[in-house]
Amino acid sequence: MQQASKSPATGLNVAPLKDDFGAQIFDVDLQTADDALLQKVVETFHAHGAIVLRNQTMEPDDLMRFIQAFGEPELHTQTKFCLPGYPHIFKISNMVDENGEPIGAHNDGLGWHTDYSYKEEPVMCTMLYAVTVPEEGGDTLLADQVAAYNDLPDDEKAVLDTLKIHHSLVHFIQNRDFNSYEITDELRRENPDVIHPLVRVHPADGRKALWVSTGTVKHILGMEDEEAMALIERLVAYTTQPKYVYQHKWQKGDLLMWDNRCTLHTGTRYDDVKYQRMAHRLWVKGERPIAVWDASEDARKAS
Numbered sequence: 001m002q003q004a005s006k007s008p009a010t011g012l013n014v015a016p017l018k019d020d021f022g023a024q025i026f027d028v029d030l031q032t033a034d035d036a037l038l039q040k041v042v043e044t045f046h047a048h049g050a051i052v053l054r055n056q057t058m059e060p061d062d063l064m065r066f067i068q069a070f071g072e073p074e075l076h077t078q079t080k081f082c083l084p085g086y087p088h089i090f091k092i093s094n095m096v097d098e099n100g101e102p103i104g105a106h107n108d109g110l111g112w113h114t115d116y117s118y119k120e121e122p123v124m125c126t127m128l129y130a131v132t133v134p135e136e137g138g139d140t141l142l143a144d145q146v147a148a149y150n151d152l153p154d155d156e157k158a159v160l161d162t163l164k165i166h167h168s169l170v171h172f173i174q175n176r177d178f179n180s181y182e183i184t185d186e187l188r189r190e191n192p193d194v195i196h197p198l199v200r201v202h203p204a205d206g207r208k209a210l211w212v213s214t215g216t217v218k219h220i221l222g223m224e225d226e227e228a229m230a231l232i233e234r235l236v237a238y239t240t241q242p243k244y245v246y247q248h249k250w251q252k253g254d255l256l257m258w259d260n261r262c263t264l265h266t267g268t269r270y271d272d273v274k275y276q277r278m279a280h281r282l283w284v285k286g287e288r289p290i291a292v293w294d295a296s297e298d299a300r301k302a303s
Protein backbone atom coordinates (compact mmCIF):
# COMPACT_ATOMS: atom_id res chain seq x y z
CA MET A 1 0.00 0.00 0.00
CA GLN A 2 1.15 3.53 -0.68
CA GLN A 3 2.37 5.75 2.17
CA ALA A 4 -0.22 7.58 4.28
CA SER A 5 0.00 11.36 4.52
CA LYS A 6 -2.02 14.22 5.96
CA SER A 7 -4.52 15.59 3.43
CA PRO A 8 -4.09 19.39 3.07
CA ALA A 9 -7.86 19.67 2.39
CA THR A 10 -9.21 17.79 5.40
CA GLY A 11 -6.30 17.13 7.75
CA LEU A 12 -7.16 13.41 7.69
CA ASN A 13 -4.46 10.77 7.35
CA VAL A 14 -5.01 9.14 3.98
CA ALA A 15 -3.29 6.86 1.48
CA PRO A 16 -4.42 6.22 -2.12
CA LEU A 17 -6.01 2.83 -2.76
CA LYS A 18 -4.49 2.79 -6.23
CA ASP A 19 -2.56 5.50 -8.09
CA ASP A 20 -4.94 8.50 -8.16
CA PHE A 21 -7.98 6.47 -7.21
CA GLY A 22 -9.63 5.99 -3.81
CA ALA A 23 -8.37 6.70 -0.30
CA GLN A 24 -7.85 4.65 2.82
CA ILE A 25 -8.60 6.85 5.82
CA PHE A 26 -6.67 6.18 9.04
CA ASP A 27 -7.20 7.11 12.69
CA VAL A 28 -10.94 7.67 12.46
CA ASP A 29 -13.42 5.76 14.63
CA LEU A 30 -16.75 6.25 12.85
CA GLN A 31 -18.83 5.16 15.81
CA THR A 32 -17.58 8.01 18.00
CA ALA A 33 -16.76 10.58 15.28
CA ASP A 34 -18.55 13.92 15.61
CA ASP A 35 -20.47 15.49 12.71
CA ALA A 36 -17.54 17.71 11.68
CA LEU A 37 -15.26 14.68 11.36
CA LEU A 38 -17.89 12.78 9.39
CA GLN A 39 -18.08 15.70 6.97
CA LYS A 40 -14.33 15.37 6.35
CA VAL A 41 -14.86 11.69 5.54
CA VAL A 42 -17.65 12.68 3.12
CA GLU A 43 -15.36 15.26 1.50
CA THR A 44 -12.62 12.63 1.10
CA PHE A 45 -15.12 10.27 -0.52
CA HIS A 46 -16.26 12.84 -3.10
CA ALA A 47 -12.69 13.77 -3.99
CA HIS A 48 -11.40 10.21 -4.44
CA GLY A 49 -14.29 8.04 -5.73
CA ALA A 50 -13.91 5.37 -3.01
CA ILE A 51 -12.90 5.11 0.64
CA VAL A 52 -11.82 2.36 3.01
CA LEU A 53 -11.83 2.52 6.83
CA ARG A 54 -10.64 -0.55 8.73
CA ASN A 55 -11.27 -1.84 12.27
CA GLN A 56 -14.68 -0.19 12.64
CA THR A 57 -17.42 -1.29 15.02
CA MET A 58 -20.73 -0.30 13.49
CA GLU A 59 -24.07 -1.23 14.96
CA PRO A 60 -27.11 -0.73 12.68
CA ASP A 61 -27.82 2.73 14.19
CA ASP A 62 -24.18 3.73 13.59
CA LEU A 63 -24.47 2.66 9.95
CA MET A 64 -27.64 4.73 9.56
CA ARG A 65 -26.05 7.82 11.08
CA PHE A 66 -22.98 7.40 8.86
CA ILE A 67 -24.90 6.89 5.60
CA GLN A 68 -27.10 9.92 6.30
CA ALA A 69 -24.01 12.12 6.28
CA PHE A 70 -23.84 11.38 2.51
CA GLY A 71 -27.48 11.98 1.64
CA GLU A 72 -30.83 10.27 1.76
CA PRO A 73 -30.58 6.47 2.14
CA GLU A 74 -32.13 4.37 -0.65
CA LEU A 75 -34.40 1.37 -0.11
CA HIS A 76 -33.57 -2.05 -1.61
CA THR A 77 -35.38 -4.12 -4.24
CA GLN A 78 -35.39 -7.40 -2.26
CA THR A 79 -36.87 -6.25 1.03
CA LYS A 80 -36.86 -9.80 2.47
CA PHE A 81 -33.09 -9.53 2.94
CA CYS A 82 -33.14 -6.30 4.94
CA LEU A 83 -32.26 -6.22 8.61
CA PRO A 84 -35.48 -6.31 10.71
CA GLY A 85 -36.42 -2.74 11.61
CA TYR A 86 -33.79 -1.34 9.21
CA PRO A 87 -35.20 -1.25 5.66
CA HIS A 88 -32.09 0.58 4.41
CA ILE A 89 -29.65 -2.11 5.60
CA PHE A 90 -29.42 -5.06 3.21
CA LYS A 91 -27.74 -8.35 4.12
CA ILE A 92 -25.29 -9.99 1.75
CA SER A 93 -24.75 -13.50 3.05
CA ASN A 94 -24.65 -17.24 2.35
CA MET A 95 -26.14 -18.00 5.78
CA VAL A 96 -29.54 -19.64 6.29
CA ASP A 97 -32.12 -19.48 9.08
CA GLU A 98 -33.40 -22.38 11.22
CA ASN A 99 -35.67 -23.48 8.35
CA GLY A 100 -32.82 -23.53 5.87
CA GLU A 101 -34.03 -20.33 4.17
CA PRO A 102 -31.40 -17.79 3.00
CA ILE A 103 -31.14 -14.74 5.27
CA GLY A 104 -29.28 -12.61 2.73
CA ALA A 105 -28.49 -12.22 -0.96
CA HIS A 106 -25.77 -14.59 -2.09
CA ASN A 107 -23.58 -14.14 -5.21
CA ASP A 108 -25.68 -11.15 -6.21
CA GLY A 109 -22.78 -8.86 -7.01
CA LEU A 110 -20.86 -11.11 -9.41
CA GLY A 111 -20.11 -9.53 -12.79
CA TRP A 112 -18.95 -5.97 -13.51
CA HIS A 113 -21.78 -3.55 -12.90
CA THR A 114 -22.91 -0.38 -11.20
CA ASP A 115 -25.77 -0.51 -8.70
CA TYR A 116 -29.30 0.38 -9.78
CA SER A 117 -28.19 1.12 -13.37
CA TYR A 118 -31.74 0.08 -14.36
CA LYS A 119 -33.32 2.95 -12.40
CA GLU A 120 -34.04 6.49 -13.63
CA GLU A 121 -31.97 7.77 -10.70
CA PRO A 122 -29.33 5.13 -9.90
CA VAL A 123 -27.86 5.10 -6.41
CA MET A 124 -25.08 7.62 -5.85
CA CYS A 125 -22.93 5.36 -3.70
CA THR A 126 -22.72 1.92 -2.17
CA MET A 127 -21.33 1.13 1.26
CA LEU A 128 -20.38 -2.33 2.50
CA TYR A 129 -19.54 -3.14 6.10
CA ALA A 130 -17.97 -6.51 6.92
CA VAL A 131 -19.54 -8.36 9.84
CA THR A 132 -18.26 -11.90 9.07
CA VAL A 133 -15.67 -12.56 6.38
CA PRO A 134 -14.49 -15.74 4.66
CA GLU A 135 -10.82 -16.51 5.26
CA GLU A 136 -10.18 -16.33 1.53
CA GLY A 137 -12.06 -15.06 -1.52
CA GLY A 138 -15.17 -12.90 -1.55
CA ASP A 139 -13.10 -9.85 -2.57
CA THR A 140 -14.64 -6.67 -3.94
CA LEU A 141 -13.07 -5.13 -7.05
CA LEU A 142 -13.52 -1.51 -8.04
CA ALA A 143 -12.64 -0.22 -11.52
CA ASP A 144 -11.75 3.46 -11.91
CA GLN A 145 -13.87 4.61 -14.86
CA VAL A 146 -12.41 8.12 -14.96
CA ALA A 147 -8.85 6.90 -15.53
CA ALA A 148 -10.10 4.45 -18.16
CA TYR A 149 -12.02 7.22 -19.97
CA ASN A 150 -9.11 9.65 -19.80
CA ASP A 151 -6.76 7.12 -21.44
CA LEU A 152 -8.97 6.72 -24.53
CA PRO A 153 -7.99 8.43 -27.78
CA ASP A 154 -9.87 11.70 -28.39
CA ASP A 155 -11.69 10.43 -31.48
CA GLU A 156 -13.07 7.46 -29.54
CA LYS A 157 -14.11 9.71 -26.63
CA ALA A 158 -16.01 11.91 -29.10
CA VAL A 159 -18.02 8.93 -30.38
CA LEU A 160 -18.69 7.38 -26.95
CA ASP A 161 -19.75 10.76 -25.52
CA THR A 162 -22.84 10.68 -27.76
CA LEU A 163 -24.06 7.12 -27.07
CA LYS A 164 -27.16 6.15 -25.09
CA ILE A 165 -27.61 2.78 -23.36
CA HIS A 166 -30.93 1.02 -22.80
CA HIS A 167 -30.89 -0.64 -19.34
CA SER A 168 -33.45 -3.23 -18.22
CA LEU A 169 -33.84 -5.11 -14.95
CA VAL A 170 -36.13 -7.68 -16.58
CA HIS A 171 -33.50 -8.31 -19.29
CA PHE A 172 -30.90 -8.73 -16.54
CA ILE A 173 -32.97 -11.29 -14.61
CA GLN A 174 -33.87 -13.23 -17.78
CA ASN A 175 -30.25 -13.55 -18.87
CA ARG A 176 -28.29 -14.46 -15.79
CA ASP A 177 -27.11 -17.89 -14.71
CA PHE A 178 -28.51 -17.82 -11.19
CA ASN A 179 -31.52 -16.07 -9.81
CA SER A 180 -32.99 -14.83 -6.61
CA TYR A 181 -35.58 -12.55 -8.25
CA GLU A 182 -39.01 -13.42 -9.51
CA ILE A 183 -40.36 -11.41 -12.44
CA THR A 184 -43.77 -10.24 -11.28
CA ASP A 185 -46.11 -7.58 -12.66
CA GLU A 186 -45.17 -5.45 -9.66
CA LEU A 187 -41.44 -5.78 -10.41
CA ARG A 188 -42.07 -4.79 -14.05
CA ARG A 189 -44.20 -1.83 -12.94
CA GLU A 190 -41.65 -0.59 -10.43
CA ASN A 191 -38.67 -1.07 -12.74
CA PRO A 192 -39.48 0.23 -16.23
CA ASP A 193 -36.57 0.23 -18.70
CA VAL A 194 -34.44 3.39 -18.78
CA ILE A 195 -32.04 5.13 -21.16
CA HIS A 196 -28.74 6.42 -19.77
CA PRO A 197 -25.61 7.98 -21.29
CA LEU A 198 -22.63 5.70 -21.89
CA VAL A 199 -20.31 8.45 -20.63
CA ARG A 200 -21.34 10.05 -17.35
CA VAL A 201 -20.30 13.48 -16.09
CA HIS A 202 -19.61 13.81 -12.36
CA PRO A 203 -21.66 16.64 -10.83
CA ALA A 204 -18.93 17.55 -8.33
CA ASP A 205 -16.26 18.59 -10.81
CA GLY A 206 -17.26 17.59 -14.34
CA ARG A 207 -14.91 14.60 -14.59
CA LYS A 208 -16.09 12.12 -17.18
CA ALA A 209 -16.38 8.38 -16.63
CA LEU A 210 -17.20 5.41 -18.84
CA TRP A 211 -20.53 4.16 -17.56
CA VAL A 212 -20.91 0.71 -19.00
CA SER A 213 -22.25 -2.21 -17.04
CA THR A 214 -22.76 -5.88 -17.74
CA GLY A 215 -26.13 -7.45 -17.15
CA THR A 216 -28.69 -4.66 -17.39
CA VAL A 217 -27.57 -3.39 -20.82
CA LYS A 218 -30.15 -4.41 -23.40
CA HIS A 219 -28.82 -2.40 -26.32
CA ILE A 220 -27.32 0.88 -27.46
CA LEU A 221 -29.65 3.28 -29.25
CA GLY A 222 -29.05 3.49 -33.00
CA MET A 223 -26.86 0.38 -33.16
CA GLU A 224 -27.55 -3.21 -34.17
CA ASP A 225 -27.74 -5.44 -31.08
CA GLU A 226 -24.75 -7.53 -32.08
CA GLU A 227 -22.59 -4.47 -32.68
CA ALA A 228 -23.79 -2.87 -29.42
CA MET A 229 -23.09 -5.91 -27.26
CA ALA A 230 -19.67 -6.33 -28.86
CA LEU A 231 -18.88 -2.70 -28.00
CA ILE A 232 -20.06 -3.14 -24.40
CA GLU A 233 -18.00 -6.31 -24.05
CA ARG A 234 -14.92 -4.59 -25.46
CA LEU A 235 -15.35 -1.53 -23.22
CA VAL A 236 -15.92 -3.60 -20.05
CA ALA A 237 -12.80 -5.69 -20.85
CA TYR A 238 -10.83 -2.48 -21.47
CA THR A 239 -12.02 -0.63 -18.40
CA THR A 240 -11.52 -3.54 -15.99
CA GLN A 241 -7.89 -4.20 -16.87
CA PRO A 242 -5.77 -4.63 -13.72
CA LYS A 243 -4.26 -1.17 -14.16
CA TYR A 244 -7.68 0.41 -13.48
CA VAL A 245 -8.75 -1.97 -10.69
CA TYR A 246 -8.44 -1.86 -6.91
CA GLN A 247 -9.00 -5.26 -5.27
CA HIS A 248 -10.28 -5.11 -1.70
CA LYS A 249 -9.44 -8.09 0.50
CA TRP A 250 -11.86 -8.01 3.39
CA GLN A 251 -11.16 -8.04 7.10
CA LYS A 252 -13.87 -8.04 9.77
CA GLY A 253 -14.76 -4.44 10.63
CA ASP A 254 -13.86 -3.04 7.17
CA LEU A 255 -16.04 -0.38 5.69
CA LEU A 256 -15.72 0.15 1.93
CA MET A 257 -17.66 2.73 0.02
CA TRP A 258 -17.61 3.70 -3.65
CA ASP A 259 -19.12 6.31 -5.94
CA ASN A 260 -21.29 4.56 -8.54
CA ARG A 261 -21.04 7.57 -10.87
CA CYS A 262 -17.40 6.86 -11.67
CA THR A 263 -16.73 3.17 -10.89
CA LEU A 264 -17.77 -0.34 -11.85
CA HIS A 265 -17.57 -3.11 -9.29
CA THR A 266 -17.79 -6.86 -8.94
CA GLY A 267 -17.42 -9.49 -6.23
CA THR A 268 -15.31 -12.64 -6.41
CA ARG A 269 -16.49 -16.08 -5.35
CA TYR A 270 -15.52 -17.80 -2.12
CA ASP A 271 -15.90 -21.31 -0.75
CA ASP A 272 -19.46 -20.95 0.54
CA VAL A 273 -19.54 -24.47 1.99
CA LYS A 274 -16.44 -23.91 4.09
CA TYR A 275 -16.96 -20.25 5.03
CA GLN A 276 -19.69 -17.91 6.17
CA ARG A 277 -20.09 -14.33 5.08
CA MET A 278 -22.20 -11.46 6.33
CA ALA A 279 -21.90 -7.93 5.01
CA HIS A 280 -24.28 -5.03 5.42
CA ARG A 281 -24.96 -2.92 2.35
CA LEU A 282 -26.37 0.60 2.37
CA TRP A 283 -27.14 2.92 -0.55
CA VAL A 284 -27.57 6.66 -0.95
CA LYS A 285 -30.08 8.04 -3.45
CA GLY A 286 -28.59 9.49 -6.61
CA GLU A 287 -29.52 11.85 -9.40
CA ARG A 288 -30.37 11.28 -13.06
CA PRO A 289 -27.01 10.65 -14.76
CA ILE A 290 -25.57 13.77 -16.40
CA ALA A 291 -24.60 13.21 -20.03
CA VAL A 292 -21.87 15.06 -21.91
CA TRP A 293 -24.58 16.78 -24.00
CA ASP A 294 -26.37 17.93 -20.79
CA ALA A 295 -23.12 19.37 -19.42
CA SER A 296 -22.42 21.21 -22.72
CA GLU A 297 -25.95 22.61 -22.74
CA ASP A 298 -25.58 23.82 -19.14
CA ALA A 299 -22.27 25.48 -19.99
CA ARG A 300 -23.85 27.17 -23.03
CA LYS A 301 -26.75 28.52 -20.93
CA ALA A 302 -24.32 29.79 -18.26
CA SER A 303 -22.17 31.70 -20.78
Ligand SMILES: [Fe+2]
Pocket residue numbers: 109113114115265
Ligand atom coordinates in the same frame (compact mmCIF):
# COMPACT_ATOMS: atom_id res chain seq x y z
FE1 LIG B 1 -23.41 -4.17 -6.78
